[in-house]
Amino acid sequence: MDTKQWNAEIYINERGNDTHVRAVLTTQDDTTIVGTGHARRNPADRSVPEIGDELAVGRAFLDLGHRLVELAGADIAQAAQQG
Template identity: 50%
Template sequence: MPHTVEWKVRLYLFEAEGTTKARVVLDTGSTSLTGHGTAHRNPVDTDVPEIGDELASGRALHDLGRQLVDIAERDIEGLGAGATGRRARPAPGWPRPDQIQGG
């Protein structure tokens, strides 16, 4: 049976004093989810706003994707199906500053 839907995504970026924050909002028509991401520029690095935009946006989208997978897994379990086999493991890529000890 064919199934077609349109989900709307809006991405907001805010930059101030070497910190870029991203907020991505997904509207499915019946629910709304929000992902967040942050990037911090080292004060000695060249100011290239696009890099902060890319990092913060990618982290916000990653956060949103994790939320979607978590919801889908709960829905699957709610239907009485077994777990999807997903194991806890570290996320790929550079850690966010809040994931670094002492950061």
């Protein structure tokens, strides 16, 4: 069984009530896929930065997951045309 390693880097930028995240996944063959996420705290809510981080990172990973599935679909279509 082969073991592969892909690396993910998470960049969290907080500004005021907004949290923006960029999740960068790099595959073993140096393919890079980027997902983004955003969270906004209601000004009436208590400030708990970790909650915004969790929401924004989770949304970035969801976006990244969708992009991976789309990439796999494109790779399948290309392989079908070649073979």
